[in-house]
Amino acid sequence: MEPGALLIIQLILRIVGAVVCSSKAKELNRDSGGWGFFGFMLPIVAMIWINCLKPITNWDKN
DSSP, X not given: OXXXXXXXXXXXXXXXXXXXXXXXXXXXTSOHHHHHHHHHHXXXXXXXXXXXXXXXXXXXXX
16 A cells, blocks of 8 residues: 555544544534544544543533
8 A cells, every 4th residue: 555545544534533523522512622633633542532421411510
């Protein structure tokens, strides 16, 4: 496999990870920007982590 193809695959995986983490974070009432950045930097780890979290509710903050 050529190095250029590997870079393109990594970039696509990072973009997909950022989008998935950001949208899942919105569903869970969490910071979508931070999770999107985390999903871009470490896509596999971030997608696993965000899917294991519970939603934040108002009564949990107090």
